[in-house]
Amino acid sequence: QVQLVESGGGLVQAGGSLRLSCAASGRTFSSFSRYAMGWFRQAPGKEREFVAAISWGGTRTYYTDSVKGRFTISRDNAKSTVYLQMNSLKPEDTAVYYCAADQFHYGSSSGEYAYWGQGTQVTVSS
Secondary structure, X not given: OOXXXXXXXXXXXOOOOEEEEEEEEOXXXXXXXXXXXXXXXXXXXXXXXXXXXXXXXXXXXXXXXXXXXXXXXXXXXXXXXXXXXXXOOOHHHOEEEEEEEEOOOOOOOHHHOOEXXXXXXXXXXX
């Protein structure tokens, strides 16, 4: 079993920045580098949507078009942590942000991720 704990959310003005972190742990948790990681978000009244993903070793990243050039996903395998640096935030980025992990899949499909965190709220005011 893998536990994922997100942190770093909060309230920020439009144009500001936040860095989200997601720390992985677990009784049967194997090496963090064996897991591809993703960030998803869900705004009120909307479906959960893909934000960014990073491959097992961190050599490949993938972003949804709306965050390209503003958000950066990275990972520190020694700390079992994945990050999402969010710059130039917009009110439409307001959502609960979730991190997800999977040993076998990397990409934008939420159904392919086996493990999920509880989420952290990001609110961007105009």
